[in-house]
Amino acid sequence: MIAHYGYSDASGDWFLILDTDRCNGCGRCVEACPANIIEVGEDEIDPFREQPVAFIRHEERKKIRYHCAPCKPGNGQKTPPCAVVCDSGAISHSNSWKVCIQNNDP
Ligand code: SF4
Numbered sequence: 001m002i003a004h005y006g007y008s009d010a011s012g013d014w015f016l017i018l019d020t021d022r023c024n025g026c027g028r029c030v031e032a033c034p035a036n037i038i039e040v041g042e043d044e045i046d047p048f049r050e051q052p053v054a055f056i057r058h059e060e061r062k063k064i065r066y067h068c069a070p071c072k073p074g075n076g077q078k079t080p081p082c083a084v085v086c087d088s089g090a091i092s093h094s095n096s097w098k099v100c101i102q103n104n105d106p
């Protein structure tokens with residue numbers, strides 16, 4: 001399943017996309033996230049799944065624009081830490097974010 005967590009602001013739509021089929025619950029993204037908004041636990045989308053999965057903590061979802069803003073390209077990051085450490089390729093970001101990354105490449 002594909003889970004989208006995001007928001008819109010003056011610079012466009014920003015989504016963190018989590019492919020739960022790829023996630024193995026390793027927890028590396030939890031440790032890497034400077035805002036501490038990722039958790040690994042029971043899959044709320046698929047109650048039959050036994051393996052834990054990463055998700056954005058419920059109480060932080062409406063504040064994701066503030067938490068993730070420092071990871072945006074132009075604020076010192078090319079690829080957000082959560083995506084860098086995910087060897088499974090479970091985490092990606094919206095196209096507008098990728099375009100921004102390309103535009104910031106030297
Ligand atoms: S690093 Fe990737 S595979 Fe590991 S828990 Fe996070 S999303 Fe899942």
Ligand code: SF4
Pocket residue numbers: 016032033034035036037038067068069071080081082083
């Ligand atoms: S983009 Fe940054 S703040 Fe947002 S979940 Fe990923 S590492 Fe955490």
